[in-house]
Amino acid sequence: MADDISQSSSTSAQTLVLDPSGDMILDCSSMRIRVSSNILRLASPQMRTRPLSNRFSDGTIKLSSADPPVIPHHEDEDNLEALRLLLSILYFGDVPTRIATDLLISFAYVCNYYDCSRVA
Secondary structure, three states: OOHHEEEEOOOOOEEEEEEOOOEEEEEOOOOEEEEOHHHHHHHOOHHHOOHHHHHOOOOOOOOOOOOOOOEOOOHHHHHHHHHHHHHHHHOOOOOOOOOHHHHHHHHHHHHHHHHOOOOO
């Protein structure tokens, strides 16, 4: 599975930089998001227990803010905007004052999936 990890130098997808010193880039098909693994682990118990987390701790994947690895993150395209909203909240980014009902439902689903109930 290490073949799935690549360095950040070549990218065709747009990269949303939430943390300029982030140590990983989530590759969510149509968008890449630069984040800090520590913030994800603090916000989500599920992120602490994902199988990929073990590869960080055992040294299989080297996290680096200088050259962050690109981590495939398979998020349903319908929930991608909700994930972006969740990450924006975690990083104190721009949060819309109004959101569509469909996005609110997706947001609740994503918060539940990642066990981020304190965020919602």
